[in-house]
Amino acid sequence: MPISDDERNSLTRTGLNLIQQALSIFDRDLRLAVCNRRYQEMFSLPDRFVTPGAAFEETIRYLVQRGEYGPVADAEEAVKARVEAARAFVPHYLERMRPSGRWVSVEGVPLPQGGWVTVYTDITEVRIQQQMLRARSAELSEELLSNAERLSETNRALSAANSALEIVTAQLTEMEARTRLTTEMMPAHIAHVGRDLRYTYTNRRLNSVIPDRPSDIIGLTGAEALGPLTFAKIEPALRRALAGEPSVFEFTDEDSGRRIRAAFTPDRMGEGPINGVYILSMDITEETQARNALLQTRRRELAAQLTSGLAHDFANLLTIILGLQSRLDRLGLPPGARDLVTSTLAATRRGGTLLDRIASISGHRTLRPVAVDLPAFLSDLGLLAGPALPDGIRLEIDVRDLARPVLLDADALQDSLLNLILNAKDAIGRGPGCIALSAHPVHDTWIEFTVTDTGTGFSPQALERATDPFFTTKGGEGSGLGLSMVYDQTTLSGGTLRLSNRPEGGARIDLRLPYRPAPALAPPRMVLLVEDSDDIRETVREMLRALGHSVIEAASADEAEALADLPGLDLVLTDIHLRGPRTGLDLATALQGKGPRLALMTSLPPADPTRAAAAARFALLPKPFDAATLAQFLPTVPG
Incomplete structure (x- = not known):
């Protein structure tokens, strides 16, 4: 059976009290977090200074005023100096003689979460033995005795330093592990190469950015890790970075077709030499696809603007030519002239077909995946x-x-x-x-x-x-x-x-x-279809039934709300414009959070504020749509 927090705290306090050394822990706000009984006994502290939350500054003031640190010219300055040293805390070890004549060693180590722990050890007996050795060993030289004392002090300081070093090492190890975990979770490859262009660090994400590449590449050259073709594309940027010039550029990996954006930053400390290059690379294939599609859309719009006026005028001219040639044909021309009229008519009709094809290319077109x-x-x-x-x-x-x-x-x-x-x-x-x-x-x-x-x-x-x-x-x-x-x-x-x-x-x-895999089709559900147009409601109803769904119909928001509590109802699909004072958006707002999933459909243009408000809150299906589009839309409606 696990122990409670109170039992655990009691055991901790008992263990600390069994330690022969005095111990205190202050937090980052310079307030006492933990101390043991020996801490109070060693410095004869009143209970208020050994209670959790006691201020470090008040404790120091009490000790200074009592003479713990010997005579001081300005008590407040002495308190201030010790408080400032505590705020900028660094590991330390020192030995001092107290006013009572006893010697104490003070060893302090900062904590990772802020604050510090200090251990006080009474070393009076060690000092007495040193003095006895000096008094009773006249045959030993003064220099030998001094060296022995200094060596003893140095060993104690070294022991304290080793303890602090172990704590710092543990903190650095933990920090390195946390940093590596963070970098390995990033959707990018982070790496470092030396001046010989061999990898000295990687977050092991290369194969997530460029498939079929190794993840463990430390020690490999760029050509070995990336392949000669891809490495040839980035090598100039690496050379420029080694010369001190950072850069960012995009390239395509031919094997996978992935579009990669890479940043190269020189590894330089201050004005020192450049030791290598830091590399950050990301897969931007989807971003590039969307960017190219948007660019092509803008080109089409520009082409439509340039050609629409010309196409209109040419269409009028071709219409006139067709009319004149038809009149000539009715005049009973000789055979040779009739052939010319026929050829002219054929060329004119071909010109009309060409105008239609120009319009189909430059005109507005919406993707329907x-x-x-x-x-x-x-x-x-x-x-x-x-x-x-x-x-x-x-x-x-x-x-x-x-x-x-x-x-x-x-x-x-x-x-x-x-x-x-x-x-x-x-x-x-x-x-x-x-x-x-x-x-x-x-x-x-x-x-x-x-x-x-x-x-x-x-x-x-x-x-x-x-x-x-x-x-x-x-x-x-x-x-x-x-x-x-x-x-x-x-x-x-x-x-x-x-x-x-x-x-x-x-x-x-x-x-x-x-490559975009299609989502799985929605399983058969019960759908409440809300549409005030009988023809549209019938059409959508047949689409839903063809997909295997059961359909309940309503023509207004009030009628639909009365049916919304039916057991097993999974989805409410409503048009925005409905018969009566309430819209489909009002209906969806009223039903939100009450069970069924909610989706809207509309023929309003994208710029219409009502459509924009609906799309910001609910799944929206633009009209017109066919059965395939409806089948792809239904699984995307959030539950």
């Missing part, structure tokens, strides 16, 4: 692309390690891959040939889609400009917007697109998209 079963998705893609390929060109599809659904914009991905397959078909020509499409995860960071063909490959100019709008190698048959569209959709999703030629001939395109 849904759970995608990639093996099934790519199988369907093969069926869709198959009829467009000649008999001599075969399409091979390979999917590896992607059995779990992932979040992707399925429509955009389908458009992009179809575009790449059709481009590969054009590059092969009449055939025979092969187009290969593969997909696999890269270190749970990317999904890499690779399209290769056995065609002629990219020209140097195409490798440099293929993603530029209107660049084409197909002459008058191409718009030059296909790869530009793929690049736009990929970047908007936070991904990357890389073009290259295969060593054995043909082109290779690597399309990487962020």
Whole structure:
């Protein structure tokens, strides 16, 4: 049976009282925390000075006034000096003779949490023996006796110093362990290399920042720990840091596709020499994905502003041309002129199609990620692309390690891959040939889609400009917007697109998209659907039932609140605008904390203050949405 705190304190006091030395412990506020009976007896202290909480300053004042430290010119100055020394406490050992003629050694050691412990030992007998030795050993030289006394004093001081050193060592060991634990918990790699670029310290987080790297790298060179390709990227920054120039830069680890931000700081103490470099590196892949997507969105907005006016004017001109050519066609022109009119009409219609494609690229587009079963998705893609390929060109599809659904914009991905397959078909020509499409995860960071063909490959100019709008190698048959569209959709999703030629001939395109596993679908639940539009309520109800949920319906906040106490009700999904004086936000506020999970849906624009207020407090589903979006939204509603 464990002992109580009172029993433990009683045992502690008993043990301290059995010690033959006097002991006192003062806290960081210079107040007595603990002392033993010997402390009171040795200095003949009244009870008020041995009670926990007694002020150190009052104790010293009492001892000074009683003459414990001998005659002093100014008692208050003597008290002040000892109090200031206590506030700046350092380990010490000293021996002094008390007014009673007895000798005492004083050994003080600071505590890690503040304050200090002091041990007082009566060494009168030791001093008497030293004096007897001096008196009775006339044959010993004066120098030998003095040395023996000094050696004895030195040994006692050394013993006290060793005790203080052990405490300091324990504190440093504890501090080092705490520091290492803290650094190992950080989501970054912290390291130090010497002037020979070998690691002398690491928090063992390298493989969490760059996968497939060792965690224990002390003693390794940068090339050995990181690999020659990655080390070649950071070596210039290391050399600059050894020359005294700190720097921060970003680079991509080619093996894993991770984007890394690294900081290099010279290891220099004051104006002394530089002893090495401190390195801090972080994985910023997700940050880079989001940054690239935002940058592409801004580019699209700028392109839309630049092209919208021109597209409007060109559309009007094309409309006029179409009208004039149609009138000419009705005039009964001779055969040669009729052919010219037909060609003009075809070119005009193609111009209209081109304007539509420009609008689709530069206009506003919202990502709609849904759970995608990639093996099934790519199988369907093969069926869709198959009829467009000649008999001599075969399409091979390979999917590896992607059995779990992932979040992707399925429509955009389908458009992009179809575009790449059709481009590969054009590059092969009449055939025979092969187009290969593969997909696999890269270190749970990317999904890499690779399209290769056995065609002629990219020209140097195409490798440099293929993603530029209107660049084409197909002459008058191409718009030059296909790869530009793929690049736009990929970047908007936070991904990357890389073009290259295969060593054995043909082109290779690597399309990487962020790897985001889809959350598990919500188990069947009972849902209270609150919507005042009959048509919308019916549509959402069928979506919920198709997902396996039971649905109860209401058209107003009051009606819904009356149903909210039904047993087994798991979720209330309500529109913000409802029939009657109360909104869906009012309903959610009234039901908050009463059991069911709460979610809102709305068609209000993002800038609307009511929508912003709702999104700040509850899960929000924007309208319009489809069944796949609803299925992904429901598991994210907090409980």
